[in-house]
Amino acid sequence: MRSKKNNIFYGIDWVLVLFYFVLVFIGWINIYSATITEDQLGLINLSSEYGKQIIWIGLSIPLIIFIFMFEAKFYEKYASILYLISLTSLAGLFILGKNINGATSWYNFGIFSLQPSEFAKAATALAMAKLVSDKQFNLKKFNTQVQALLILFFPAILITLQPDPGSALVYTAFIFVLYREGLPAYHITISFIAILLFIITLTFGYINTLIGSFLAFLLILLFFNFYRKKAFKKGWLKIIGVYLVSALFIFSVDFVFNHVFEQRHRDRFNILLGKTSDIKSIGYNTDQSVTTIASGGLFGKGFLEGERTQGDFVPEQQTDYIFTTIGEEWGFIGSSLVIILFVLFLLRIIQIAERQKSKFSRVYGYSIAAIFFTHVTINIGMVIGMLPTIGIPLPFFSYGGSALWGFTVLLFIFIRLDANRTYEW
Amino acid sequence: MKRPGLLSFLIIFIGIAYIIRLFYLQVIDNSYNIPTLNNSAVKITYDYPERGYIYDRNGILLVANQLSYDIMIIPREVKPLDTVEFCSLLKITKEDFIKKYTKAVHYSTRIPSTFVQQLSKNDFAFLQEKMHKFRGFYIQKRSLRQYPIKSAPNVLGYISEVNERMIEKNPYYQLGELIGTAGVEKTYEDDLRGTKGVKYIQRNRFNKEIGPYKNGIYDTLAIPGNDISLTIDTKLQQYGEALMANKRGGIVAIEPSSGEILALVSTPTYDPNLMVGRERSKNFTKLYLDSISKPLFDRGLQAQYPPGSPFKIFTALAALQEKAIDTHTSVKCFGGYKYGSGKNAFMKCHCGTYGSPVELNKAIYRSCNSYFANAYKRIIEKHATPYEGMNAWNKHAESFGLGNYLNNDLSVGKKGLIPDGDYYNRYYPNGRWRASTTISNSIGQGEVLTTPIQLANLTATVANRGFYFTPHIVKKIKGKEIDKKYTVPNYTTIDKKYFEPVIEGLFDVFENPKGTASWSRVKGIEICGKTGTAENPHGQDHSIFIAFAPKDNPKIAIAVFVENGYWGSRWAGPIATLMIEKYLNGETSRPWEEERMLNGSLQDEYDKQLKEITEIEE
Helix, strand or coil, X not given: CHHHHHCCCCXXXXXXXXXXXXXXXXXXXXXXXXXXXXXXXXXXXXXXXXXXXXXXXXXXXXXXXXXXXXXXXXXXXXXXXXXXXXHHHHHHHHHHCEXXXXXXXXXXXCCEEECXXXXXXXXXXXXXXXXXXXXXXXXXXXXXXHHHHHHHHHHHHHHHCCXXXXXXXXXXXXXXXXXXXXXXXXXXXXXXXXXXXXHHHHHHCHHHHXXXXXXXXXXXXXXXXXXXXXXXXXXXXXXXXXXXXXXXXXXXXXXXXXXXXXXXXXHHHHHHCCCCCCCCCXXXXXHHHHHHHHHCCCCCCCCCCCHHXXXXXXXXXXXXXXXXXXXXXXHHHHHHHHXXXXXXXXXXXXXXXXXXXXXXXXXXXXXXXXXHHHHHHHHHHHHCCCCCCCCCCXXXXXXXXXXXXXXXXXXXXXXXXXXXXXXCC | CCCCHHHXXXXXXXXXXXXXXXXXXXXXXXXXXXXXXXXXXXXXXXXXXXXXXXXXXXXXXXXXXXXXXXEEECHHHCXXXXXXXXXXXXXXXXXXXXXXHHHHHHHCCCCCEEEEEEECHHHHHHHHXXXXXXXXXXXXXXXXXXXXXXXXXXXXXXXXXXXHHXXXXXXXXXXXXXXXXXXXXXXXXXXXXXXXXXXXXXXXXXXXEEEEHHHHCCCCCCECCCCEEECCCHHHHHHHHHHCCCCCEEEEEEECCCCEEEEEEEECCXXXXXHCCCCHHHHHHHHHHCCCCCCCCCCCCCCCECCCHHHHHHHHHHHHHCCCCCCCCCEECCCEEECCCCCCCEEECCCCCCCCEECHHHHHHHCCHHHHHHHHHHHHHCCCCHHHHHHHHHHXXXXXXXXXXCCCCCCCCCCCECCCHHHHHHHCCCCCCCHHHHHHHHHCCCCCEECHHHHHHHXXXXXXXXXXXXXXXXXXXCXXXXXXXXXXXXXXXXCHHHHHHHHHHHHHHHHCCCCCCHHHCCCCCCCEEEEEEECCCCCCCEEEEEEEECCCCCCEEEEEEECCCCCCCCCHHHHHHHHHHHXXXXXXXXXHHHHHHHHCCCHHHHHHHXXXXXXXXX
């Protein structure tokens, strides 16, 4: 027993490890293509971005070993402390941080910079797992709901203030975790309806939406009247109330959009909803990325053959828009293969999370699945023009050491927790 | 749905949704088609080869190239500049500047467009030193045509910018490129222009060039244009233009043994250099709008006149072939030919043989209308119906290349008109027409129309005794044989033996003291020819002459047409014989005649006509 316990690789889920390395490898191939320049330099070269990235990838192996060196118990025990350290590092940015591209998200250490928000996700997931696994924990209670919300609120608000609202948005992923652990369904239902009404209002205008939703509610009322008369007698007042609240919401969407949002925010939504087509200025990124992907065709143009990638047409291609390289050079075959890889990877995490005996491990696993899912959905959705421009990285693909390490930490803590599943501590 | 399943469901759902979206973008949707994508990422530049030179048959350079300089603009790179200085350097006004700038911006802010075309060398020299001050503008070198000899603009043609219709038809061309639009420049465009070289240059999103696209594997080198030698004899051409000065008309001279066009004159002519450079479009408009003297109208190729008496040669040949007459058939002429019962059914004749029998030989050198009207009638009436007779006559005429395009390498041409049975059936639907109805055809009047080149070709055919080579203008193209169709003889339907008596008649036009051109005889050269006067209902008659020489082994066949030149021997005859002399002997033995032709002017005649026209219009 002891010898097994001493072996830090014992019980590791090699499937996930394999997924990790495959994704990182494909990612690096595309970073190479997106950042290679005329003068061919060696692969490990600090002046090129693909060279830097290969160093970050190389250094992630000692990082993984370092993560494995700690007992699974350590992560549960010190979750709160790690969370506090993480919050402190986020707060510290306001004093010591370095401003890059208008956001104070970085600590500068001379030869490299670190972005604490990438690591805060892991810390928050640990804290959330700790909270939910508490025996007193009951999501039906208002108190508990507030506690859970606060754990998310602190990192999210600190990141929003940097300002990096995209990264803060990732914390909404935890709603899936909380729902899984017993948060009443109407929380999700209400958010879903709100998002739907939001989009419809912006697309069709608030007057049309008001009329349309009124007709929809009328239909629901009729349905209840004819088929569930009993429920109807009790609920019709409630239904009218819901409609009034929705109407209020529709008005406020219109108000917020036109009077609270700044023009650049409005632009992002307008481009997405197809209301603006000024591809030269505001929609430039989306237009470039969509055309680049589309130009790949079924089979793509081949490695290093994408003229739009080589021509550096897509801004930030090696970071947030790395998926365009896949789209152009590897075509529909390559890009859908990457999506399938991500789907399988996420399903594997959920599968492993569900087999955990420890609630802490399960909640943590579920959290990272939700976080990865949110990242992938928002990033690819933005690049293929289905979501507004929200700059967050594609896990394991986007260039950047902090992002890569952040995702590595997120994943390998879970693999470490899972490796321990056969032992109860 | 059970709670743990929601996230898995969403993951699969989003995965499928994104794959469908990608399928739509990358496989189905064609609106992101490749060409426009490539246009922004890959810049295509062209390397224009030098256009081929054009020489005459003796190696005299007719068309060369000169360098010119275009000012190009890339609007997005333009920085504020001293417009006053810039405009004065370019010799444009500020309004022009604003107009051109707006136009360029409207076209594209990224793609270069031409700002000012074809600067002269002097303007360029001044501008070049100051060019660095004007960001967003650059100078592009271009090759323009240059004409060392101010002659034969109708033959040489000119080049101009392609228009959108041409681009649609031929994707080789891009907006702003030059293409031959007339003359030899047009018909031999592919040979003269060569093939432009293409370079693909990879650009990044700032439009900055970052090197050859795919290491230049798609790049091609420019292939220079081929030089062309024309069949034109420059000296003869220039001489013809000089003789035709102040007279409207055309001269076509052909070498019968090869079909090579020795001279192709159309007057009034103009300096081909007018069609070059910045002034081109202005000059072109001026020439184009001159609806009175029509300098752009090639009278040698496009003008359709009734041929008049020279057409009697054909009537004679057709009648001999049809055995409607023989060389001894004689006709008595009493000052004309009565072809019907009506009072006006009378064709006048000025042959002056009053009552004495006229045989073929005399009929030709005296140009007797009665004789040929008779011969024509016999041809038609040899057949069962006038319809069949007409068609038989028409078939003979068409074998001479009359009534249709010659299908040669000249960029313009006209069919002329040789009527057939159907033609008259259309005019007389109940079939009530006879030989006498169409009798004017016999003497080249009536419905018959020919162009001077067709008439010259008829002459060459007679000179060859029964065949012709399609008249053509190009002798040699570097590294390429000329089209085979110019080296294969076209035989007529007339047997060789019938040509000799006719040629004797044509010879006697000069040699017989009573011949219609006897005073145009040239010592030492045996010329065969025929005068012609084509009745012109719109004014003074046209003067026509056809001739070939020498009689045996002919070297030149010529047709001359002088608009409103009264009668054949007044203008066209002397001009034709002077041309023949010049070609065969290099100089004339009749300087007084030459003098008279060089200085003679029909301008008064044209002015009179113009006055009449304006009076009528008023």
